[in-house]
Amino acid sequence: MALLSAQPHSDWYTYFWLIYCKIYSAIIWLVGNHCRGADKSRVVITAGVGSQSPSGLHRVRTRRRKPQQQHRVRHIVVALARRPSLRRIVMAPGASTAHAMMEDKEKALHGALASVSLRTRxxxxxAPLLIVLVGLPARGKSQLAHRLSRHLNWNGESTKVFDCSEYRRRRMALYGSHDIFRADNAQGSAIRRQSASEAVQDAVLWLKDGNSVAIFDGTNITREQRRELNDYCLGEMGFRILFIECVCEDQELLERNIIEILHYSADYKAMSEEEAVDDLRKKLEHYMRQYEPIDANLENISFARVENMGETVTAHKVAGQKESGILGYLSGMRGMPQTLYFTRHGESEYNVLGRIGGDAQLSPRGQQYAHALAEHxxxxxxxxxxxxxxxxxxxxxxTAAEIRAPKRAVRALNELDAGICEGLTYEEMQERFPQEFAWRDQDKLRYRYPWGESYIDIMTRLRPVLTALEDEHNVVVVxxxxxLRCMLGYFLDAKLDELPYMTVPLHTIVKLTSYGYKYKIEMIKLPIDCVDTHRKQPKNCSISRTTADALVTVPSHYDTLPSNLWQNSAEAQL
Structure with a gap:
């Protein structure tokens, strides 16, 4: 009974299998006829190749290159490549030559695509980025280069400026005159070309060493120079490259740039003012005769044009995350002179007690400093x-209450958050968290307090503040x-590992005055006594160190607030 009940199912299975086989055979027959019909034309074409004239062969190839037929044949070849079993069925005799030609064309196409893909990857x-500055002297190139380098380094992009003029000075014991910049001066041109080549090679070595950005500070005024740099960087080295052309039409800005060159350039230290002015004027004339501004219609390069030190910024074929960030910085940059004032708050009650962080009030001496600061x-x-x-x-x-000027409270200027150590003295930190205290001494820049911050965190939140401050003048930062260690380190271009140990004493005004791309620092100490809160790094930073070794550099402080703290030292002794 079980066998009888299973028989109808077996008959249905056989019936569907026969139908499937007939449909499959019909499909194979149709495909075979279709391809044999196409292969007949292939036989005609390939059979006559040997007897046709070169012109006839050209006509045959021209007919085969019609868009519809080429697309059709390519589709068939690709389909056959995917189904080797069908290729053996439908390939007609005599069609091997045409098929081989199509395969060669497909291989060439895939090879070209692969090379483009490889170049893109x-x-x-x-990839490292080479920034090449372009423009006449006194257009703000060096100022832009060093300000941009400072900005990129602060944002974690290891950057260095390679000044072509410095390489030229190494090859010349003493600057002679403007004649070295004449186009017809073969010896001077050779020196300048060699200096530029050395600067570029050092920039390439810098990038090969794993650094992010190199800035080539030179004139690069001819299209041939820029083409060679572009081809070398993209084709041979595989680096990204961005040209930045500096243009200055603002006469006031141009005159200030010229004055700074006359005052600070090493070329004019041995010249009188009249000689330096005449030499620089003739030098500019030599460069202007050779200058070829960047033209997007004639040069296939990625470039940005900066007019009047950031007043107007235009870009052409600029792409990439680094490049986009650079454009944003350039658009907000200004070339005006600056005077900035930095000061810590007056002495606080926590400073007197040796406690860190918190939101303490000023001590009596701190209030005295607030009065003196306001007067100044x-x-x-x-x-x-x-x-x-x-x-x-x-x-x-x-501290700033009595200063007669508009005030702005900025959250990013808040002190480093010490987390679980807020309000503790260094002695208490060593007693409660000796391991944390040792780790902080080992790497003060990167150490982050539990539930708190590190110096790196401060640098991150200060980025917009510093960018805004670069365009300000006569600002007092309390x-x-x-x-303040981080802010001063930025403007003074200090090394990052030096930031946590910079000396920024209480009751002292730090005045920064810009000249070119550098800043002159002046320390103004007001005559108000205060404690010293600066702590040097101890020599022994081991986790197993003794308490005495851990506290050897801790500054002295009071255990309680003394009642006569408002008095000066002479009055306190009496």
Whole structure:
């Protein structure tokens, strides 16, 4: 019974299998006829190749290159390549030559695509970037190069400027005159070409060593120079490249740039003022005769044009994350002279007790400093308008309270957050968290307090503040020790590992004055006594060190607030 009941199912299975076989046979027959019909034309074409004239062969090839037929044949070849079993069935005799030609064309096409893909992968978003400056002298190229380098280094892109003029000076014991810049001076041209080549080679070595960005500070005024640089960088080295052309039509800005060159350039130190002015004027004339501005219609390069030190910025074929960030920085840059004032808050009660962080109020001596600071800044503000930036903490606001100028509380200026160690003395930190205390001494820049911050975190939140401050003039920043260390380190282009140990004493005004791309620093100590909060790095940073070794560099402080803290040292002794 089981066998009888299973028989109908077997018959249905056999029936469907026969239908499937007939349909499959019909499909194979149709495909075979279709391909044999196409192969007949192939036989005619290939059979006559040997007897046709060259012109006839050209006509045959021309007919085969019609778009529809080429697409059809390519489709068949690709389909056959995917189904080897069908290729053996449908390939007609005599069609092997045409098929081989199509395969060669397909291989060439795939090879070209592969090379393009390889080129795209090689010059990727993560490839090093070479920035090449273009423009006449006194157009702000060096200032732009060093300011951009400082900005990129602060944002984690290891950057270095390679100044072509410095390489030229190495090859010349003493600068003679403007004649070296004449186009018809063969010896001078050779020196300048060799200097530029050495600068570029050092920039390439810098990038090969794993650094992110190199800036080539030179004139690069001819299209031939830029073409060679572009081909070498993209074709041979596989680096990204961005040209930045500096143009200056603002006469006031141009005159200031010329004055800075005359005052600070090493070429004119041995010349009188009249000789330097005449030499620089003739040097500019030589360059202007040779200058070929970047033209997007004649040069296939990626470039940005900066007019009047950031007043107008235009870009052409600029792509990439680094390049986009650079364009954003250039668009906000200004070339105006600056005077900036930095000061810590007056001495606070926590400073007296040796405690870190917190939101303490000023001590009596800190209040005295607030009065003295206001007198000093108000005297300057009588001649020029001033602006005051403070943190959101009480001690900075109290310090700036009497300054007659607009004030702005900026959260990014708040002191480093010590997390679980807020309000502790160094002695208490060593007692409660000796391992954390040792780790901080080992790498103060990158150490982050539990539930708190590190110096790197401060640098990150200060980025927009520093970018805004670069375009300001006569600003007084009343801040905190760690924050001001980072800010001063930025403008003075200090090494990152030096930031946590920079000396920023209490009751001292730090004045920065710009000249070119550098800043001159002046320390103005006001005569108000205060404690010293600076702690040097101890020599023994081991986790197993003794308490005495851990606290050897801790500055002295009071255990309690003394009642006569408002008095000066002489009165306290009496």
């Amino acid at each position: 090689r010059i990727s978003q993560f 800044i108000n005297a300057v503000a009588n001649h020029e308008p001033m602006t005051v930036w403070t943190s959101e903490l009480r001690r900075t606001k109290q 801040g905190h020790q760690a924050v």
